[in-house]
Amino acid sequence: MSNNEVELLLVEDDPNDVELALLALRKHKLANKIHVVRDGEEALDFVFARGAYAHRTKNGPPKVILLDLKLPKVSGLEVLKAVKSDPRTQAVPVVVMTSSREQRDMVEGYWLGVNSYIQKPIDFNQFQTIIRDLGYYWLVVNQSPPPEAFRA
Amino acid sequence: MAVIMLTTVAVLLLTTAAFTVYDLVTYRQSLVHSLSATAAILADHSTAALVQRDERDARATLASLRADPRIVAAALYDGQGNLFARYPMLAPVSAFPLVPGQGGYRHEGGRVILLEPVTEGGVRVGTLYLKSDLHPLYVRLRFYGGVALLVLFGSILVALVISNGLQRRITRPIRALAEVARAVTERGDYSIRARKLSRDETGLLTDAFNGMLARIQEQTEALRQNEEIRSLLAAIVESSDDAIIGKDMDSRILSWNAGAERMYGYNAAEILGQPITLLQSPDRPEEEARILEEVKRGGIRHFETVRVCKDGQTIEVSLTVSPIRNPCGEVIGSSSIARDITERKRAEREVRENRARLSGIIGSAMDAIISVDARQRITIFNAAAEKMFHCPVREALGQPLDRFIPERFREAHRGHLAAFGRTGATSRAMGNLQPVSGLRADGEEFPIEASISHIEVGGQQIYTVILRDITERKRAEEQIQRLNAELEQRVEERTAELTAANNELESFTYSVAHDLRAPLRHIDAFSKILEEDCAAVLPQGAAHYLQNIRRSTGKMSLLVDDLLNLARIGRQELRRQPTPLGGLVDEVLADLKEETAGRTLEWHILPLPAIECDPGLMKQVFANLLSNAVKYTRPRPVAVIEVGYLKKNGDSALFVRDNGVGFNMKYADKLFGVFQRFHRAEEFEGTGVGLATVDRIVRKHGGHIWAEAAVDRGATFYFTVAGLEQAPDPEQREMAA
Numbered sequence: 001m002s003n004n005e006v007e008l009l010l011v012e013d014d015p016n017d018v019e020l021a022l023l024a025l026r027k028h029k030l031a032n033k034i035h036v037v038r039d040g041e042e043a044l045d046f047v048f049a050r051g052a053y054a055h056r057t058k059n060g061p062p063k064v065i066l067l068d069l070k071l072p073k074v075s076g077l078e079v080l081k082a083v084k085s086d087p088r089t090q091a092v093p094v095v096v097m098t099s100s101r102e103q104r105d106m107v108e109g110y111w112l113g114v115n116s117y118i119q120k121p122i123d124f125n126q127f128q129t130i131i132r133d134l135g136y137y138w139l140v141v142n143q144s145p146p147p148e149a150f151r152a
Numbered sequence: 153m154a155v156i157m158l159t160t161v162a163v164l165l166l167t168t169a170a171f172t173v174y175d176l177v178t179y180r181q182s183l184v185h186s187l188s189a190t191a192a193i194l195a196d197h198s199t200a201a202l203v204q205r206d207e208r209d210a211r212a213t214l215a216s217l218r219a220d221p222r223i224v225a226a227a228l229y230d231g232q233g234n235l236f237a238r239y240p241m242l243a244p245v246s247a248f249p250l251v252p253g254q255g256g257y258r259h260e261g262g263r264v265i266l267l268e269p270v271t272e273g274g275v276r277v278g279t280l281y282l283k284s285d286l287h288p289l290y291v292r293l294r295f296y297g298g299v300a301l302l303v304l305f306g307s308i309l310v311a312l313v314i315s316n317g318l319q320r321r322i323t324r325p326i327r328a329l330a331e332v333a334r335a336v337t338e339r340g341d342y343s344i345r346a347r348k349l350s351r352d353e354t355g356l357l358t359d360a361f362n363g364m365l366a367r368i369q370e371q372t373e374a375l376r377q378n379e380e381i382r383s384l385l386a387a388i389v390e391s392s393d394d395a396i397i398g399k400d401m402d403s404r405i406l407s408w409n410a411g412a413e414r415m416y417g418y419n420a421a422e423i424l425g426q427p428i429t430l431l432q433s434p435d436r437p438e439e440e441a442r443i444l445e446e447v448k449r450g451g452i453r454h455f456e457t458v459r460v461c462k463d464g465q466t467i468e469v470s471l472t473v474s475p476i477r478n479p480c481g482e483v484i485g486s487s488s489i490a491r492d493i494t495e496r497k498r499a500e501r502e503v504r505e506n507r508a509r510l511s512g513i514i515g516s517a518m519d520a521i522i523s524v525d526a527r528q529r530i531t532i533f534n535a536a537a538e539k540m541f542h543c544p545v546r547e548a549l550g551q552p553l554d555r556f557i558p559e560r561f562r563e564a565h566r567g568h569l570a571a572f573g574r575t576g577a578t579s580r581a582m583g584n585l586q587p588v589s590g591l592r593a594d595g596e597e598f599p600i601e602a603s604i605s606h607i608e609v610g611g612q613q614i615y616t617v618i619l620r621d622i623t624e625r626k627r628a629e630e631q632i633q634r635l636n637a638e639l640e641q642r643v644e645e646r647t648a649e650l651t652a653a654n655n656e657l658e659s660f661t662y663s664v665a666h667d668l669r670a671p672l673r674h675i676d677a678f679s680k681i682l683e684e685d686c687a688a689v690l691p692q693g694a695a696h697y698l699q700n701i702r703r704s705t706g707k708m709s710l711l712v713d714d715l716l717n718l719a720r721i722g723r724q725e726l727r728r729q730p731t732p733l734g735g736l737v738d739e740v741l742a743d744l745k746e747e748t749a750g751r752t753l754e755w756h757i758l759p760l761p762a763i764e765c766d767p768g769l770m771k772q773v774f775a776n777l778l779s780n781a782v783k784y785t786r787p788r789p790v791a792v793i794e795v796g797y798l799k800k801n802g803d804s805a806l807f808v809r810d811n812g813v814g815f816n817m818k819y820a821d822k823l824f825g826v827f828q829r830f831h832r833a834e835e836f837e838g839t840g841v842g843l844a845t846v847d848r849i850v851r852k853h854g855g856h857i858w859a860e861a862a863v864d865r866g867a868t869f870y871f872t873v874a875g876l877e878q879a880p881d882p883e884q885r886e887m888a889a
Contacts, residue, residue, distance in 0.1 A: 016674040023681070070667075099669040101716065122669060122709040124677035 007033040007139055009062040011043040011079065012097075013071050017120075021066070024128045030135035035062070040074025043067070044082055047089055061092045061150060064138035069098040069105055077108055084113040091149035093138060160311045161304060168300035172293065179292060183222075184257060184264060187284055190220060191268035195280045198228055199270055202278045205230075207237055214239035224263070225283040227252075231276060252279035262286060325354035329361055342369035393491075395469075398476065400485040401447075403428045403440055415469075415492050417462030428488075433458045433466065447475045447486040459490065467494045519620045526613040528553045528566075540621050543593040558591045569615055572606060590619060598623045654723070661719050668712055676705040707839075714841035717772075718826070721848050726766045733760040733774075733806070736767060737795055740774045748782055751791065758796030760806070761879035769849045770873075776842040777808040777869050783836055784812035784867070804876045809868040814861040823859055846871075 008025075012018050018036055025034065037043045045051035047061070065083070069076035076096065083089045095116040096109050109117050118134065121127050194213065201210035210228050214237055217223045226239040229252040238248060257266040263285050270278040325348075332346040342365055348358045389396050395412035399405050405428055408420040416423075416431060423430070429440055439457065446453045452474040459469050469490040476485040514521050520537035524530055533548040541548070541556050548555075554562050565588070590600040601620045606613065682690070683698045690698075737757055778793065785791030794809040815823075815830045822828045824847035827840040850857045854874025861867035 014670060014674075016677075017670070020674070020677045099667075099673065101713070120669075120673055122673045122676055122705060124673070124680040127673065127677060 006035040007063045008035070008135070009043070009046060009065045010034060010036045011040070011065065011071065011076065012036065012068045013038050014068070017068070020124070020127065021131060024131035025135050027128070028132040028135060030132070030139055038072075040071040040076065040079045043071075043079050044074060047079075047083055047092070048086070060147065061089060063093070063142075063144045065092060065094045066134075067094055067096050069096060069100060069109075077105070077112065080109060080112045080114060088150055091145040093142070093144075095134060095138065157308060157311055157315075160307055164304050164307050165300070168296070168303065172296045172300070175296065176289060176293060179289060180286070183284075183286070183289065184266075187222075187257070187264065187266050187282060188268070190217075190223075191266050191280055191282050194226075194282075195268045195270045198280060199272050199277065202228065202230060202236065202270055203272055205236075210237035211239075211241060215241075222284045222288065223282060224285050225281075227281040228270070229279040229281065231278055233279070236278065248281065252281050255279075321350070321352075322354060325349045325358060329354075329358060332361070332365075336365065342366075342372055392489075395490040395492075396487065397428070397490070398485060398487050399428050401444070401483070403444065406485060412490075415461070415467070415490065416459065431459045431461075433460055443473050443486070443488075447473060448483060450475050450483060456493065467492050468497045469493060517618075519618045521616065521618050522548075522553065522556075523614055523616045524553045528569075531614070532616070537619070540619065541590065541592050542596075547593075556591050558589050558597050561589060569604075572604060572615075590621070599626050657719070658723070661716060664712060664716060669709065672705045672709050672712070676702050679705075711839045711841070714839045714845070718841055718845050718848060721769065721772075721845060721852065724769075726769070726852060728764045728766055730762055731765050731767045731770060732762040733770070733797075736771045737774055737778075739771060740778050743775065744778060744782060747779065751782075751786075752789065753782070753785075753791045753793060756792070756794040756796070758794065760795070760797050761876070763873055763879050764875050765853055765873060766849075769852070773846050773849050773871070774808075776846045780842065780869075781808055781810035781812060781867075783838070784814075784831075785810050786836075787813060798870075799877075802877070803872070804879075805870040805872050806876070807868055807870045809866065811866040814863050814865050814867045816863050817861060820859060820861075824857065 008030075010018065010021060012021065018038075022034065022036075035046065037046055042052070043065075046053045046056070047065075049056040067076050067079060071079070076098070080094055080096070083092060083094060090113070093115040094113075095118060096114050097118050097120055098105065099120050101119060106117055116134075118130060121130065194217070197213045197216075198210055200206070201213060214226050214228065217226050217239055223239075225243055225247065227235055227248045228237040230236045233251045235245060235248060235250075238245070252267055255267050255269045257264055259265070263283055266282040266284065268280040268282070269276050270280055328349065329346050332344055335344050336342060345362045345365065346358045348355050348362075389407075389409045392409060392411045393414075395415040396407070396409045397405055397412050398407035405423055405426055408418070408423050412423075413419050432439055436457065443453065452472065454470070454472050456468065456470050458466050460466055470493045472489045473486055474488075475483045476487055478484045514532065514534045517534060517536055520540040521532060521534045522530055522537050523532035530548050530551050530553060533543075533545045535545075537543075537548070538545055543556075553565075557565050588600055588602055589597050591597055599622050601622045603618045605616050605618075607616075608614070679698045679701045683695060683702075687695065734757070737760065741755065741757075774795075778795070781793045782791070785793065788811055792811045794807075796807055796809075798805050798807060813831075819830055823830075824843050826844040828844075829838060829840040831838075847857055850871045850873065855872035855876070857869065857871035859867055859869045
């Protein structure tokens with residue numbers, strides 16, 4: 001039903017986390033159109049279709065971005081800020097997934113307009129459950145913003 | 153005048169009456185004589201008629217009586233006494249007596265009745281009856297009355313004229329004198345004088361009277377002046393505060409003034425006549441004899457002694473004793489004037505003592521004390537000043553103060569002193585003066601601090617300065633300033649270091665939170681995947697190892713979380729607000745519900761106060777303590793946990809008590825250290841961070857925590873919080889479950 005080239009953008013530098021996230025998503029058949037970027041810069045290139053992703057101009061934005069905070073080069077919060085302060089992208093739902101329990105990160109994230117903030121639980125069972133619920137919600141349940149929401 | 157007139161009239165009346173009576177008596181006798189003569193003649197002529205019984209002749213004879221108007225009636229009786237003839241003939245017979253009676257005459261009703269016997273040859277032949285009225289006598293009497301009245305009026309007139317003349321000459325001056333005398337008597341005014349009206353005897357009398365008045369006036373005036381002086385003297389004596397006493401040569405008291413009464417307490421009535429020795433001190437028995445000796449020699453003595461009052465109190469007096477002489481110059485007694493100088497003596501002693509004390513203070517003072525007079529000459533220079541200025545006192549006295557002031561300050565100092573004198577202030581503290589410098593005798597300058605006071609004694613300005621050598625203090629101050637500056641520098645450095653360390657710690661914590669947790673998650677995740685997805689190919693026992701790996705990661709995860717919490721509490725600012733602790737405990741109990749399911753617990757939640765605290769952190773305190781209590785009572789069939797608030801000896805504390813396994817008090821000091829555990833992990837799970845966290849929170853709230861316990865006898869944790877003592881009365885609640 002979706003015409004998005006990519007439904008879910010996963011921004012995560014840790015390969016273990018990438019693997020575990022994909023494992024969980026796959027297990028629940030939610031990993032159809034997933035793209036993984038490994039740092040903040042790459043994430044922004046993808047979102048704003050520049051650099052290596054310049055060819056993506058014709059394609060719509062992902063249904064949801066799963067964003068880690070601790071990223072090389074450009075931090076997760078900086079990525080969040082860039083996405084949420086640009087009228088072309090600010091309608092894209094962004095879900096922060098982080099190991100950090102730092103309150104100030106949470107505060108900052110909400111100030112910048114994050115749509116959801118999740119702490120990665122250490123227990124893998126819980127992790128799997130969260131990934132499943134999250135994917136289900138944002139990719140299936142949630143009505144994604146219509147194209148009009150993305151002003152050029 | 154009236155008296156004179158009355159006398160005159162009386163004399164005249166008496167005289168006139170005497171003459172009239174005499175004349176009337178004389179005239180009546182002559183009238184009787186004349187009647188007798190007429191009767192004798194008529195009797196002679198009637199004899200014949202009687203004898204012959206010739207009635208006609210008898211009537212004719214009687215009729216001849218018509219010539220005499222005095223005869224009002226006449227009759228002839230015969231020898232037998234029968235009426236023979238009558239005159240006048242028509243007169244009724246009843247007008248004549250029946251029997252004529254014997255001869256003689258008698259008065260009857262203002263008439264004279266005369267009976268004349270008629271004889272013939274010596275034989276009585278009848279009786280002639282004559283009745284004569286006294287008309288001539290009355291005529292005569294009326295005449296005399298008229299004359300007497302005329303004389304009386306004439307006399308009165310003459311008397312009036314004479315008395316008037318006399319009055320003008322004599323009575324009036326005398327009456328004037330009498331008036332004056334009365335006025336003088338009544339008014340007591342001796343300055344009145346009588347007016348001299350003539351140069352005769354009364355004039356002399358007036359002069360003499362006036363002279364007498366003048367003399368009396370002079371004497372009265374002299375007397376009055378004497379009296380004035382006397383009362384003035386008496387008033388002076390009486391009003392004097394001094395005791396003024398007169399005594400005779402036997403030392404008996406003769407006079408006693410009010411001052412004496414006040415001073416000695418005796419009143420005049422009880423002391424007069426008493427010996428003066430009553431007032432004298434028994435310690436000085438020979439005193440009165442010496443005084444008497446002096447008085448006899450006529451000398452006046454001044455001396456100070458003691459006197460004894462009525463109440464036995466001894467007072468000090470200054471005494472002046474002087475002799476009293478009679479008009480002949482003999483000493484007859486003495487007067488003594490005493491003044492109470494007890495107070496003065498006391499004041500003098502006080503002054504002496506004060507002076508001694510003051511000089512002691514000045515001498516032993518640590519500060520230099522220097523007094524100067526108005527010309528800036530030194531009058532006081534104490535031991536400390538000697539030491540400070542390296543100058544002995546004998547060299548300093550009389551010297552100008554300038555000698556001890558550095559040249560460049562002298563002018564300013566003089567101006568300062570003058571200004572100070574003008575302000576009228578009496579003292580100025582050290583701090584109020586500009587810092588000044590002193591000059592030692594050897595030329596060394598040094599900093600001093602000074603206070604100054606100024607008094608005026610007998611018109612003399614005296615300035616006293618108190619000086620303190622502050623060389624040492626200056627040095628100390630400078631050192632303190634230098635040290636302070638150094639310290640500030642060091643504090644700044646340390647603060648910078650600390651800030652850096654803090655920042656480092658923060659990023660470390662952040663790293664721990666993020667980086668340390670990630671590998672843990674991964675270990676757990678892959679173990680789980682291995683466990684689930686590869687179970688078929690794993691050798692026996694691998695599943696158990698995988699579980700151990702996962703349990704360890706879980707434990708480490710808790711540890712990391714607790715440590716992060718502890719670190720955060722250390723950095724976090726307290727957000728204090730009024731918090732009812734009872735409410736916090738309720739919340740904690742609700743959170744513990746799951747953990748306590750299936751167990752028998754008895755909660756005793758005593759009334760807890762509301763206090764100012766960070767509710768989030770305070771909740772952690774109760775959460776830790778209560779979950780500990782729940783945990784360590786697990787072996788008890790009935791767990792009893794008590795939460796309460798104690799107030800004892802002015803201290804107050806909150807406490808959590810349980811009947812759990814307790815611990816040995818010899819480890820009590822390790823109780824609140826990080827990672828300190830008293831039980832094996834198999835018995836009671838835990839990270840060993842909880843009580844360290846509680847301790848940190850309590851200390852951040854200005855309180856402290858301690859515990860009392862015994863092995864298997866339960867444990868009680870007490871903690872205080874700043875402001876707990878002022879907390880309002882705790883809420884009343886009790887709860888059991």
